[in-house]
Amino acid sequence: MENQNFQKTIKEAIKNALKELGIEAGSVELEHPTLRQAQGKLGHGDYSSNIAMAIVSSGKGKGKREKSGTPLELAEAIKLKIACPPIASLLGDSRRENPLKILDRVEVAPPGFINFFLSKEALLQELYFALDTGEKYGSSKEGEGKRILVDHSHPNIAKRFGIGHLRSTIIGQAIIKLHKFLGWDVIADNFLGDWGTQFGMLIARIQNSKFKIQNCNSKFKNLTIDDFERMYVEFNQEAKDNPALMEEARMWFKKLEEGDSEAWEIWQHIKSISLVEFKRIWDLLGVEFDYIHAESFFEDKMAPVLKDAKEKGIAKEDQGALIVRIPGLETPLLLLKSDRATTYETRDLAAIRFWAREFKPEKIVYEVGVDQEFHFKQVFAVAEMLGYAKKEQLVHVKHGLYRLETGKMRTRAGQTVKLELILDEAIKRAKRLAESKFGYEAMKPRSDKAMTQDSSIASSLNSHSVASDEVAVAVGIGAIKYFDLSHHPSTDIVFDWEKMFALEGNSAPYLQYTHARCRSVLQRAGIFNFQFQISNLEPEEEAILRLFYHFPEVIQESAYNFSPNLLCNFLFELSQRYNTFYAAHRILDVSRSSIANSQSAFRLALTEAVANTLKTGLGLLGIQAPERM
RNA sequence: GUCCUCAUAGCUCAACGGAUAGAGCACAGGUUUCCUAAACCUGCGAUGAAGGUUCGAUUCCUUCUGGGGACGCCA
Numbered sequence: 001m002e003n004q005n006f007q008k009t010i011k012e013a014i015k016n017a018l019k020e021l022g023i024e025a026g027s028v029e030l031e032h033p034t035l036r037q038a039q040g041k042l043g044h045g046d047y048s049s050n051i052a053m054a055i056v057s058s059g060k061g062k063g064k065r066e067k068s069g070t071p072l073e074l075a076e077a078i079k080l081k082i083a084c085p086p087i088a089s090l091l092g093d094s095r096r097e098n099p100l101k102i103l104d105r106v107e108v109a110p111p112g113f114i115n116f117f118l119s120k121e122a123l124l125q126e127l128y129f130a131l132d133t134g135e136k137y138g139s140s141k142e143g144e145g146k147r148i149l150v151d152h153s154h155p156n157i158a159k160r161f162g163i164g165h166l167r168s169t170i171i172g173q174a175i176i177k178l179h180k181f182l183g184w185d186v187i188a189d190n191f192l193g194d195w196g197t198q199f200g201m202l203i204a205r206i207q208n209s210k211f212k213i214q215n216c217n218s219k220f221k222n223l224t225i226d227d228f229e230r231m232y233v234e235f236n237q238e239a240k241d242n243p244a245l246m247e248e249a250r251m252w253f254k255k256l257e258e259g260d261s262e263a264w265e266i267w268q269h270i271k272s273i274s275l276v277e278f279k280r281i282w283d284l285l286g287v288e289f290d291y292i293h294a295e296s297f298f299e300d301k302m303a304p305v306l307k308d309a310k311e312k313g314i315a316k317e318d319q320g321a322l323i324v325r326i327p328g329l330e331t332p333l334l335l336l337k338s339d340r341a342t343t344y345e346t347r348d349l350a351a352i353r354f355w356a357r358e359f360k361p362e363k364i365v366y367e368v369g370v371d372q373e374f375h376f377k378q379v380f381a382v383a384e385m386l387g388y389a390k391k392e393q394l395v396h397v398k399h400g401l402y403r404l405e406t407g408k409m410r411t412r413a414g415q416t417v418k419l420e421l422i423l424d425e426a427i428k429r430a431k432r433l434a435e436s437k438f439g440y441e442a443m444k445p446r447s448d449k450a451m452t453q454d455s456s457i458a459s460s461l462n463s464h465s466v467a468s469d470e471v472a473v474a475v476g477i478g479a480i481k482y483f484d485l486s487h488h489p490s491t492d493i494v495f496d497w498e499k500m501f502a503l504e505g506n507s508a509p510y511l512q513y514t515h516a517r518c519r520s521v522l523q524r525a526g527i528f529n530f531q532f533q534i535s536n537l538e539p540e541e542e543a544i545l546r547l548f549y550h551f552p553e554v555i556q557e558s559a560y561n562f563s564p565n566l567l568c569n570f571l572f573e574l575s576q577r578y579n580t581f582y583a584a585h586r587i588l589d590v591s592r593s594s595i596a597n598s599q600s601a602f603r604l605a606l607t608e609a610v611a612n613t614l615k616t617g618l619g620l621l622g623i624q625a626p627e628r629m
Numbered sequence: 630g631u632c633c634u635c636a637u638a639g640c641u642c643a644a645c646g647g648a649u650a651g652a653g654c655a656c657a658g659g660u661u662u663c664c665u666a667a668a669c670c671u672g673c674g675a676u677g678a679a680g681g682u683u684c685g686a687u688u689c690c691u692u693c694u695g696g697g698g699a700c701g702c703c704a
């Protein structure tokens with residue numbers, strides 16, 4: 001059984017119709033008009049095309065007008081061609097899919113829309129296909145043979161893993177999973193920030209402080225990542241009044257780059273302490289990397305960059321520093337500072353050079369905040385000047401930042417929010433809610449029937465509480481992830497301690513709950529088959545059927561636009577429709593005597609398809625879907 | 630100062646240049662002898678201002694107002 005690919009079939013039908021009408025077709029686009037489900041009516045069709053209007057308006061002044069007429073006339077002409085396929089296709093010309101097979105009807109609406117209504121058979125066919133395909137429904141092979149490298153997370157050593165790094169980590173993870181699902185060869189990398197003048201600051205601070213060590217004494221070993229961040233913040237504040245401090249920091253970073261053993265030893269300790277915390281968070285988030293090519297990894301790979309820049313004649317000495325002037329940009333890119341130490345930009349260039357040679361990816365995607373937009377503009381431009389990569393290959397997926405009411409959270413000003421605290425709190429709240437729900441269930445008077453079915457309350461209590469820790473983690477972490485992912489990547493998010501923990505409404509727990517609800521019904525149904533004959537669909541059933549087949553399209557759009565929020569929207573809407581259906585209709589036959597009853601079978605099929613879709617979709621977002629909650 | 634970006638309901642967010650601008654939260658009311666009430670139903674409510682392009686503008690262009698960000702020795 002194959003995916004029917006409604007979009008492709010309809011697009012080709014339109015193209016063929018245009019060809020027969022002797023009209024040059026540009027690209028044909030389809031959209032899903034809004035479904036007015038309240039009345040259970042289709043409104044404007046499952047797909048609609050504005051091609052007639054597009055052609056007429058683009059043909060203006062080119063003498064095409066007489067040929068195509070008004071948008072409405074052209075739309076009618078296209079409709080006739082599609083609704084009355086030529087004899088060739090009726091005689092079995094297999095090169096051409098007869099759109100009538102999937103379409104119930106085609107309508108034209110002013111001022112020139114063509115609306116396509118899928119047939120019930122086609123929708124049921126798609127349902128069968130989804131059930132057959134199971135967890136793979138929505139996947140494709142379109143990315144086969146193509147490789148994409150995604151750089152994400154990259155927290156900075158010696159700074160706490162703040163909420164600012166959540167977006168990069170999570171959006172990056174979703175982009176990675178989406179592309180894998182579409183058949184891409186994905187490399188997940190992490191350009192960990194473990195190099196630069198900031199470490200000069202810390203080394204200077206440690207050297208000059210009470211922490212000053214001889215052969216790494218225990219005092220130093222006890223320092224935590226919080227201590228490092230505090231030192232960093234204090235250092236920056238003091239450096240405002242005392243520029244000599246920055247000089248000292250640069251000096252220490254220079255020594256670090258030159259391999260000074262004292263500097264290197266301190267740096268090593270800072271790094272290993274930080275990584276312990278990062279690892280814990282990555283595990284909790286379920287994030288995995290193929291590589292962690294940290295900035296320090298590129299220390300010995302910068303010399304070729306400098307060499308290339310000099311040979312190409314694009315590097316210039318200026319005020320003691322080595323710079324590259326970029327056409328169209330006022331500010332040059334700094335390859336070497338005036339003390340000849342390297343910069344973040346140089347390391348980024350070395351990374352592009354390395355990635356391009358090592359992996360030969362079609363695209364390199366940076367999941368980094370919008371505040372680094374200018375930085376990447378410079379780096380991408382120079383990377384192209386150096387011949388490392390074409391600009392089109394380099395993508396900066398710039399996410400908006402978490403903001404306080406007062407403005408940007410600045411690490412240097414000590415305004416970050418520690419992610420681990422947020423995750424812990426989310427899990428606690430999820431657990432508290434689960435326990436209160438369970439408490440309510442236990443208090444509820446049970447009917448005799450329920451009593452005999454559940455062998456004992458004690459056993460169900462036990463099994464429930466065993467599961468609840470895992471569920472609480474899935475729900476708590478899921479809530480935080482979904483809160484983040486459901487926003488369009490490029491918008492800023494106002495940090496709201498309460499809203500992040502939402503366990504109802506448009507949230508991961510809502511989707512997870514819907515999934516668990518489906519599984520529960522399916523479990524009660526036991527073994528059944530999906531054979532059914534349906535003569536008429538209830539509006540709530542139809543609403544689900546007319547939405548769920550969007551899933552493969554939504555996945556492609558989410559991946560193509562690097563916008564996981566599109567997938568969030570879809571999953572939420574699907575859940576809403578399922579819950580509406582669930583409240584309005586009974587799925588299992590009340591008597592449980594005739595489970596093979598056609599209607600039950602159909603509703604169970606719907607339930608299974610929705611459950612699978614939710615599970616797959618949540619999985620692509622990096623969110624777990626517990627079997628029960 | 631220059632450049633980038635954003636402005637949608639009381640709040641937080643959606644909406645390939647399309648049709649009656651969708652949700653969630655909050656608020657008011659209703660739903661459980663019946664498959665999970667973390668649910669469902671009803672109500673309330675919005676495109677910052679002024680022009681322009683278009684058959685059609687929340688979306689594109691200009692100006693204004695108001696947020697946010699970036700602009701060579703942090704990363």
